[in-house]
Amino acid sequence: MANIALRPTASQFFEMVFKRDNLEVETDELLVPDNSVLEGLPLEHLYVKPELSGVIVIGYIPRGGEIQFNPKKNTILHAGDLLICLGNEDDLARLRDIMA
Numbered sequence: 869m870a871n872i873a874l875r876p877t878a879s880q881f882f883e884m885v886f887k888r889d890n891l892e893v894e895t896d897e898l899l900v901p902d903n904s905v906l907e908g909l910p911l912e913h914l915y916v917k918p919e920l921s922g923v924i925v926i927g928y929i930p931r932g933g934e935i936q937f938n939p940k941k942n943t944i945l946h947a948g949d950l951l952i953c954l955g956n957e958d959d960l961a962r963l964r965d966i967m968a
């Protein structure tokens with residue numbers, strides 16, 4: 869409650885983002901598959917692709933590791949890593965296709 873009172877704009881933003889009738893923002897967990905074209909590349913590779921401009925990686929879990937919030941762009945992707953993403957449905961689908 870104190871957080872809402874102290875940061876009303878941030879609270880309002882998250883309410884808006886997660887209400888499906890306002891925006892088309894979804895969360896998804898995407899596993900980097902074996903032999904993915906992204907394997908061995910830094911996370912920033914996702915951010916330079918215009919077709920993925922609507923995707924934000926908010927969490928990263930290396931295979932067998934612990935979750936990292938807001939992972940660094942130089943994080944190297946490996947098969948078995950999990951990306952926790954926010955984005956619209958179309959951009960998330962494109963990312964799934966690219967990762968395959």
